[in-house]
Amino acid sequence: MLRRFPVIVYALLIIIPLIVVVLTSMKTIQQTFQNPLGVPEEGLQFENYVTLFEESNMAGYFMNSVIVTLFSVFFTLLFSAMIAFGITMLNNRLGSVIFAIFLLGMMVPAQVSMVPLYSLVLDLGLTNSLLGLILVNISVTLPIAVFILTGFMKTLPKELIEAAVIDGAGNWKVFARVVVPLSLPSMSAAAIFLSVIHWNDLLYPLLFVTDDTYVTLPLALLQFQGQYSTNYPMLFTGVIIASLPMVIAYVFLQRFFVAGITAGAMKG
Amino acid sequence: MRISKTLYLFFIPGFLLYFIFFIYPTASALFYSFTDWDGLSENFRYVGFENYERAFTGDSVFAKVFVNNLQFMFTVVVLQTLVALAFAILLVKNTKTNVFFRALYFFPTILSSVSVAFIWAFIYDPTFGILNSFLESAGLGAYTLGWLGDASIAIYCLAITQVWFHAGQMLIIFVAGLQSIPEDLYEVARIEGASKWQTFKSVTWPLLAPSATIVVAYTTIQSFKAFDLVFAMTGGGPNNATEIIATYIYEVAFRSYEFGYASAISVLFMIIIGIITYLQFKALRSDRVSY
Numbered sequence: 379m380l381r382r383f384p385v386i387v388y389a390l391l392i393i394i395p396l397i398v399v400v401l402t403s404m405k406t407i408q409q410t411f412q413n414p415l416g417v418p419e420e421g422l423q424f425e426n427y428v429t430l431f432e433e434s435n436m437a438g439y440f441m442n443s444v445i446v447t448l449f450s451v452f453f454t455l456l457f458s459a460m461i462a463f464g465i466t467m468l469n470n471r472l473g474s475v476i477f478a479i480f481l482l483g484m485m486v487p488a489q490v491s492m493v494p495l496y497s498l499v500l501d502l503g504l505t506n507s508l509l510g511l512i513l514v515n516i517s518v519t520l521p522i523a524v525f526i527l528t529g530f531m532k533t534l535p536k537e538l539i540e541a542a543v544i545d546g547a548g549n550w551k552v553f554a555r556v557v558v559p560l561s562l563p564s565m566s567a568a569a570i571f572l573s574v575i576h577w578n579d580l581l582y583p584l585l586f587v588t589d590d591t592y593v594t595l596p597l598a599l600l601q602f603q604g605q606y607s608t609n610y611p612m613l614f615t616g617v618i619i620a621s622l623p624m625v626i627a628y629v630f631l632q633r634f635f636v637a638g639i640t641a642g643a644m645k646g
Numbered sequence: 647m648r649i650s651k652t653l654y655l656f657f658i659p660g661f662l663l664y665f666i667f668f669i670y671p672t673a674s675a676l677f678y679s680f681t682d683w684d685g686l687s688e689n690f691r692y693v694g695f696e697n698y699e700r701a702f703t704g705d706s707v708f709a710k711v712f713v714n715n716l717q718f719m720f721t722v723v724v725l726q727t728l729v730a731l732a733f734a735i736l737l738v739k740n741t742k743t744n745v746f747f748r749a750l751y752f753f754p755t756i757l758s759s760v761s762v763a764f765i766w767a768f769i770y771d772p773t774f775g776i777l778n779s780f781l782e783s784a785g786l787g788a789y790t791l792g793w794l795g796d797a798s799i800a801i802y803c804l805a806i807t808q809v810w811f812h813a814g815q816m817l818i819i820f821v822a823g824l825q826s827i828p829e830d831l832y833e834v835a836r837i838e839g840a841s842k843w844q845t846f847k848s849v850t851w852p853l854l855a856p857s858a859t860i861v862v863a864y865t866t867i868q869s870f871k872a873f874d875l876v877f878a879m880t881g882g883g884p885n886n887a888t889e890i891i892a893t894y895i896y897e898v899a900f901r902s903y904e905f906g907y908a909s910a911i912s913v914l915f916m917i918i919i920g921i922i923t924y925l926q927f928k929a930l931r932s933d934r935v936s937y
Contacts, residue, residue, distance in 0.1 A: 457660035517667035578758035
């Protein structure tokens with residue numbers, strides 16, 4: 379029982395703020411000022427959700443986030459799997475050099491290149507476009523994905539690949555029919571890790587997007603802060619809408635999330 | 647195995663993107679750091695080491711930002727590692743309730759930094775925030791503070807938020823490390839009559855060193871990169887009290903349009919991270935034992 383006490387206290391430190399967020403999103407600002415923690419006598423209502431969708435382009439931001447996340451995750455996975463496959467098949471010094479080049483990218487924080495990256499994206503005419511966000515996202519998460527996938531592909535049984543090569547399968551066939559299907563466990567872990575990063579990214583929309591048409595959810599939230607100031611009921615309504623897809627996915631795929639994000643951390 | 651030429655095609659798309667959007671901008675940060683470029687005009691001058699001199703001697707804000715970042719880093723690294731390790735020890739067995747608690751502790755990791763920033767801004771709010779309301783209702787009204795508005799403690803408030811955000815993830819790494827320690831070693835310690843503390847000191851900790859290395863190194867890098875959280879929560883205020891290197895780079899580049907100087911700080915930022923990572927790996931590696 380003594381062991382359980384701190385465990386429960388820390389659990390409450392996580393749960394109470396989350397419950398407050400949900401409750402507050404269903405209160406008015408007056409009710410929040412009067413009693414920040416309680417449930418008002420008048421009961422809870424969904425007014426804020428309606429208002430937020432009416433007053434802002436919430437559906438649009440949501441779609442932008444979905445598009446950017448799906449394309450960024452898919453192409454990061456595809457390109458990094460191809461590179462990891464190349465490194466595994468080369469299995470020589472050139473392979474190690476390529477691997478090291480990507481490893482270097484994992485150590486450099488994104489903020490280091492944000493200044494010249496901004497002018498590059500501006501010169502290429504890719505500001506205010508989802509394509510710009512997707513291309514930058516892929517480039518930034520490629521190193522970590524290469525790292526995770528190379529580590530996994532090197533453990534695949536060589537005999538399987540050799541058998542396919544002897545049977546006359548070309549590189550593409552070996553990649554698509556043998557290596558990718560066998561790498562699905564690590565690819566799905568990487569996919570979850572990447573989804574969380576891309577869905578929640580604030581820096582690149584902040585740098586490259588000024589047109590409301592291309593705003594993604596994290597940037598939209600930040601703009602709500604300017605618009606609604608300390609109107610926490612509205613801010614938390616935004617927080618819940620922006621977090622919902624990841625929360626739902628977490629509830630159902632919890633084990634994979636823990637494995638995926640931790641794999642990313644261990645190797646990052 | 648014979649390597650066919652088509653294998654090289656596999657590298658092209660990834661390499662192209664990586665080169666254009668990562669290597670090239672990172673390298674040009676080094677180039678621009680020796681110029682007075684404002685980010686907009688076509689013309690800029692080569693200014694030698696002027697930007698670096700300014701960072702070291704002429705910019706009191708940068709000195710403050712650097713100290714802030716170290717305070718933030720040390721607080722987060724110590725607190726997060728201790729919290730994660732303590733709860734990993736308590737929740738190491740794979741029982742149903744333990745798995746539930748681990749999943750709950752992990753939950754904040756999937757939220758966006760902006761969401762976490764809003765939640766904690768509400769907790770710390772001086773007038774109707776959860777923390778002050780709680781203190782008042784517990785009869786501790788004398789201890790209510792301005793939290794994020796108080797320049798002397800704001801950076802530590804941010805550090806606590808960062809720990810709440812990411813400790814669950816580090817806990818999982820420690821659990822994996824603890825579970826990989828062979829049971830017979832504990833058996834031997836028991837037979838030898840070792841106390842709990844002795845067992846921890848001579849069995850658990852040395853064998854946990856690889857996990858600890860990962861946790862400390864990752865937490866350090868993470869605390870330097872806490873751009874989103876700081877940006878959304880305090881914007882670096884009050885009075886630069888919570889400005890960290892990453893937010894300062896943004897500030898200098900996109901608010902005062904000094905791209906050359908911002909590039910110089912970026913290069914220094916990279917060097918600082920390189921040194922810290924190297925020192926940590928050296929320090930923690932020496933603790934490692936094999937069995």
